[in-house]
Amino acid sequence: MSERIVNSCEVKWLDVLDEKGNIDESLMPPLSAGEIRKMYETLILARTFDQRALNLQREGRLGTYASILGQEASQVGSALAFDKADWIFPSFRESGVLITLGYPLPMIFQYWSGDERSLKAPADLNIFPISIPVGTHIPHAVGAGFAAKYKGDKIAAAAYFGDGGTSKGDFHEGFNIAGVFKVPVVFICQNNQWAISMPREKQTASKTIAQKAFAYGFEGVQVDGNDIFAVYKVTKDAVEKAKQGKGPTFIECFTYRVSHHTTADDATRYRQQEEVEAWKLKDPVLRLKLFMHKKGIWTEDYHKGVEEKAKAAIDDAVKKAEAVEPPDPRDMISFTYEKLTPRQMKEIRDF
């Protein structure tokens, strides 16, 4: 007869790089100067993309767009931890992930202009089409990881989703199945503190999001999402762990959605500008820059070069995206099944 503790759990937080650009050497992942530059350049490319997308949308040259401003380190840092062979299941706010993985830039613009053809990932990338229904792609990543394990492929699957996505039933069912079968999967939550107008504290009463992993018998870790080194480190570890057959990991990137939810949203209706300003000080790009500056691998010239290259790449991508022929209306029918149904054969004659 007793009242006793039968299990306990601790939620770990990791940051490596602070807002002034200082790092904790003992926690720093091994990265060459070249790799660090690559990080910086990808961050700048992602940010340049984002700015351009917002501009194009304003000019009516793009449909609704979901900005990644403020989340670049979470996205780039985590995506850099994957190989080409890994399977990635993104949500809609993952332009930075796609860019890092080498998704053709024009296709990302094409996507936001409402063209399904952009979701046909190039053959050498195992990137699943963006999931619009929040959180529902989590089981897909679990299934793909399961299949990879079954086939003996040494790859990891990954699902990206937001803090809002953690409230969905499919989050739960997918996580639970992943835990039971020790599936090689990495779950990456971009906790950007908001789900449209819903602040993180009202999305769930748990203190951290990372701790939700405890319910499924695997590890959850909270990481400073504006610290690209920390994000890279935990993701890299999780990917290795998956590939070693040690099962899933849940990573909560603690970051912030600096912009509106999408271009169709007006965040001033529901949140205070001070909060946004405070987070701007934690800017992930600035932070890496300060670090590199201290290390002597950041100069104005270097930066200018990076920016110009990014701008040129984006200019080129926009040009290519806008030069794409409009889709054939028959496409909307002809990809429903491998073969047209008799009824569809009649319908398609309308075009």
Next chain:
Amino acid sequence: MSERIVNSCEVKWLDVLDEKGNIDESLMPPLSAGEIRKMYETLILARTFDQRALNLQREGRLGTYASILGQEASQVGSALAFDKADWIFPSFRESGVLITLGYPLPMIFQYWSGDERSLKAPADLNIFPISIPVGTHIPHAVGAGFAAKYKGDKIAAAAYFGDGGTSKGDFHEGFNIAGVFKVPVVFICQNNQWAISMPREKQTASKTIAQKAFAYGFEGVQVDGNDIFAVYKVTKDAVEKAKQGKGPTFIECFTYRVSHHTTADDATRYRQQEEVEAWKLKDPVLRLKLFMHKKGIWTEDYHKGVEEKAKAAIDDAVKKAEAVEPPDPRDMISFTYEKLTPRQMKEIRDF
């Protein structure tokens, strides 16, 4: 920059009464001899009901039935903690709960013979019709608790479900909403170690089921489900807490399904008889009997009287259930909406 613990959780286990009938006085809830007798009598009634239902099914006088054998203390002990005003959302394996709450015995038999009229709870009981789809009634209890809070009614809502039910998306969505709004609800999981042929360890990789509450920011506690005092105590506390506006509690009753899943199941296909035998030694009724014997409130005569009363009540219930007129076929149509639709008005003329 740091790697640090930002949150932690401990999962508590409680038992009060051991297999030999000894109690830990310091943990014992305050219960009069009369109350303890009531517990014993209700356990016997529940067990008598269960045996009779199994017999009737074997004789073809009842449809498929889900036995509660072994789970009586979990059910009776928890149900005794509620008032008539509380709202109870049972699953299909809760005959012991229904009996404890005073659901008319003939109606419980009627239910298992396939008659919807039995799900119309008497006006003085706030018992929702049994939910057949596993786990999906959890959000209903949350909504009812929410409504009660909104109306200022000082009641608790409760959902009963099994270990299998914890894998469902609705478990997650319901729990999360309950946590966010601090709904006065008590979640009671009958962890009977099996979901048909699926053992608890394969249902989820979490060490305990109780710990899942941590994901929603409220308390989860694991209790010896074969210990009626412990079950009663934690439920009573949870009900009080709910009524004081302190939000939800999750209770995992650690117990065992001694019988087959239902009368349509053959558990020997998938589990070892030794496991069942080991659990039979933990019998919840025996345990209370030993305790009462030590306290001098159990005698053979007393027991005989209790059994006879139970048998008489069940005999009477069976007689009443079997005397009920068959339902009117029009019933299946006429309760679809408050008023028949024009189409239904035609359809109902078939009878």
Next chain:
Amino acid sequence: MPKMNMVQAINLALREELQRDKDVIILGEDVGLDGGVFRVTEGLLKQFGPERVVDTPLAESGIVGAAIGMAAYGLKPVAEIQFMGFIYPALDQIFSHAARIRSRSRGRYTCPLVVRTPYGAGIKPPELHSESAEALFCHMPGIKVVIPATPYTAKGLLISSIRDPDPVVFLEATRLYRLIKEEVPEGEYTLPLGRARVVREGNEMTVIAWGSMLHRVLQAVKAVDAEVIDLMTLRPFDEETILRSVKKTGRVVIVHEAPKTCGFGAEISATVAEEAMLYLKAPILRVTGYDAVMPLAKLEEHFMPTVERIQRAFEEVMKY
């Protein structure tokens, strides 16, 4: 009388019902401070407070499931699902529970719940924001389905839906939200569920539509002597009004945005083929979306029935 668009009319209906009946509460994603992504619930939080206008976590099954519990307890919840494509996760709650609570409990518990959701194409949004899946709900006994086509009817039908003792799926065409303005009275009026509206009288054919397609039909009929029916309630639907008209005209064209196969047009056609066959002069035609997934922005307009496609059907039935 003030002129209002559909957003305003629905907002007014919600406001008036919140005011009239303390048991009415609103819940959903972003319905509070944000006023809903279409601003349909704008200002309600401020007026009625967070106990009655409830921002929920992102969990459609949980939203509808909790609303079912609220309704059983005695409230009249109006749940918003942000777009119809996100009602699919709530189908289990709607089909397995909302639809059945009354019959399961033989009337002891009921489910006076309204699930409001924007449906249909027309605003070039991302995937699953343009679904027109009304037929799914029409197949499920225990559910009512209402689709208004105008601000005036939207208000009257929504008030009736809120007061209805059974669960109603209330579909609002995103395309119509701000498209038309008409006079909408302040203060209470209701339109009965289950009744259609003859919008235009005519003799040579009966054209049946609902929601946003009604307006395409009204454009298309200008040159023909067609009777146009705005169905408004799809379940239970107004067979009487349809059959009366068909018996007069002998020709039927049904127009909907949803894919053809097993769309609600099939039910109307089958009902006519069962009940008024002898009056028919021509095949019953359906002009519908294609049997395909609703495309993204660039192809959106190609999916929906166009005025031309509708007129081709008119020509076709007039050949007989």
Next chain:
Amino acid sequence: MPKMNMVQAINLALREELQRDKDVIILGEDVGLDGGVFRVTEGLLKQFGPERVVDTPLAESGIVGAAIGMAAYGLKPVAEIQFMGFIYPALDQIFSHAARIRSRSRGRYTCPLVVRTPYGAGIKPPELHSESAEALFCHMPGIKVVIPATPYTAKGLLISSIRDPDPVVFLEATRLYRLIKEEVPEGEYTLPLGRARVVREGNEMTVIAWGSMLHRVLQAVKAVDAEVIDLMTLRPFDEETILRSVKKTGRVVIVHEAPKTCGFGAEISATVAEEAMLYLKAPILRVTGYDAVMPLAKLEEHFMPTVERIQRAFEEVMKY
């Protein structure tokens, strides 16, 4: 040739496909050690091991969702949902994803998934164990729907479904599982999806059914000169065979167990009313379940179309 019931025929199909193709795997609740609650997967775990016959947690959306990921990765999962009433929580995965992966990715990813589930009334089980909700799936582009009525066709259709590159919902009438035995060849044979079967030739009316209702129809037609069509695949359905028959007989009766409104009978009727109106001699009649929730055991038999109700429809159409 061995005589088999439907359980055995389906088991054999699964066994042969598991043997033939390492990419085929089975998953679901209790499909392993227990062999499924109807024993359809009996013995497969023993023969193929727990990597290929996977007992899952109790999570229908997760099962189908994971199966979609497996299918995209290159496996051919056959997921079992224990009863059709428990497929509702998986509708979101089926509608939002399985149906759309191919079109969403413009063919880069596909979803060669089979979701098997027992459907329909006849075994007096608890609530939601007797659903006949096939029409829901028939409305969703991207999904195929197959319902066998005999052991022989069940095997051939299931093999085709497993090999089909698109997602198939495969419905097995619980009522038929052990009702009929017939000769079922061991070894490979397939029946093409999308083709109906004329089970009985006749001239005065066309009677269309599928699954368990086919057998009621065959009882009911004994005294009439009816052509009976076993539809087998509901989406895409065999319009050609139906229209050919209707053009010959001029009378149509459709029989299904699901509630009438928006059942698949509506689609068949509407198709006939659209394509063969001029051949019709009589109203198109549907004999169906009622517009009501499927009742429990005591009323179960009253819900389904009876032989008498079907025969009444025959008499009715023969009045014309």
